[in-house]
Amino acid sequence: MTARMIDGKAIAAELSQSIADAARRVTTEHGIEPGLAVVLVGDNPASEIYVRSKTAKTAATNMRSSFHKLPATAPEAELLELVERLNHDRTVHGILVQLPLPPQIDPRKVIEAIAPAKDVDGFHPLTAGLLSTGLPGIVPCTPLACLILAKKVHGSLAGLEAVVIGRSNIVGKPLAQLLLMENATVTIAHSKTRDLPAVCRRGDIVFAAVGQPEMVRRDWIKPGATVIDVGINRVPDADGKPKIVGDVAFAEVAEIAGAITPVPGGVGPMTIACLMLNTLKAACAQNGLPPPMPNP
Numbered sequence: 202m203t204a205r206m207i208d209g210k211a212i213a214a215e216l217s218q219s220i221a222d223a224a225r226r227v228t229t230e231h232g233i234e235p236g237l238a239v240v241l242v243g244d245n246p247a248s249e250i251y252v253r254s255k256t257a258k259t260a261a262t263n264m265r266s267s268f269h270k271l272p273a274t275a276p277e278a279e280l281l282e283l284v285e286r287l288n289h290d291r292t293v294h295g296i297l298v299q300l301p302l303p304p305q306i307d308p309r310k311v312i313e314a315i316a317p318a319k320d321v322d323g324f325h326p327l328t329a330g331l332l333s334t335g336l337p338g339i340v341p342c343t344p345l346a347c348l349i350l351a352k353k354v355h356g357s358l359a360g361l362e363a364v365v366i367g368r369s370n371i372v373g374k375p376l377a378q379l380l381l382m383e384n385a386t387v388t389i390a391h392s393k394t395r396d397l398p399a400v401c402r403r404g405d406i407v408f409a410a411v412g413q414p415e416m417v418r419r420d421w422i423k424p425g426a427t428v429i430d431v432g433i434n435r436v437p438d439a440d441g442k443p444k445i446v447g448d449v450a451f452a453e454v455a456e457i458a459g460a461i462t463p464v465p466g467g468v469g470p471m472t473i474a475c476l477m478l479n480t481l482k483a484a485c486a487q488n489g490l491p492p493p494m495p496n497p
């Protein structure tokens with residue numbers, strides 16, 4: 202391996218410590234304990250793991266979490282009622298509804314039901330609109346995580362060629378908006394992009410948010426480029442046991458990239474740290490307080 206490893210776990214731990222310090226200050230100086238409500242519908246094992254780590258992280262950063270679990274058969278109206286209750290709960294500053302939702306529930310309706318001020322995931326259309334017009338607002342966690350990691354390597358992204366593979370509303374599109382705001386030259390690629398390897402080779406930074414295990418290969422990467430892997434894919438290992446891999450063929454790409462995030466231990470832990478940051482900032486904004494800490 203020649204690439205520098207971008208240690209998302211260590212960078213997230215450092216950010217979490219600053220968030221924990223700022224959250225304690227907000228509580229002691231203003232009597233406001235930032236609170237995150239986490240909602241899970243059903244028993245998806247991966248979702249259970251994500252929800253557990255998010256609630257644990259909330260406590261570790263000196264904030265309060267409440268956990269709300271509904272059965273897999275819960276009707277849409279029941280979830281919408283819960284969201285409405287949380288919207289009006291003054292001890293809750295952030296609401297996270299874990300996706301995916303069971304088929305009887307329309308995720309769009311649920312996302313749109315969350316009060317934009319408490320939309321700490323950053324998925325609400327109003328939040329997306331603020332971001333795309335460059336107005337202040339909540340920044341979605343995973344794109345923010347990617348941006349922070351890229352800036353750890355490059356400092357300024359101005360003038361760099363950034364290639365984002367994936368155009369989802371939760372990762373690819375908001376990430377492209379953030380990169381534009383940082384003055385990168387941004388290309389968004391997707392499943393209909395022609396000659397994707399050639400497009401990727403233009404990138405000084407390549408972000409892979411595809412959901413295809415190890416799709417990005419060594420010859421897709423310009424020597425020395427930075428590679429940020431958002432993918433979380435469950436695949437069987439040699440013994441048939443499940444393991445997690447990213448969207449990038451890590452071992453071979455690490456031989457040519459300048460810097461690369463591992464999976465796990467890259468974007469994942471940073472995403473959770475950014476969720477905590479959004480919750481803390483939302484608590485301050487809802488109480489008319491200034492931003493609790495400088496932007497990371």
Ligand code: NAP
Pocket residue numbers: 343366367368369370371372373390391392393394397410411412413431432433434468469472
């Ligand atoms: P998504 O909604 O399924 O979007 C995938 C995107 O990739 C789409 O834009 C799709 O193109 C594109 N794509 C699919 N196959 C492609 C191919 N063969 N060539 C080029 N583009 C292709 O996924 P997502 O929600 O953005 O998530 C992407 C990945 O990130 C997943 O592995 C997910 O688990 C992971 N993720 C990780 C975190 C984290 O915290 N680390 C958070 C969120 C997501 P079209 O638009 O043309 O269909």
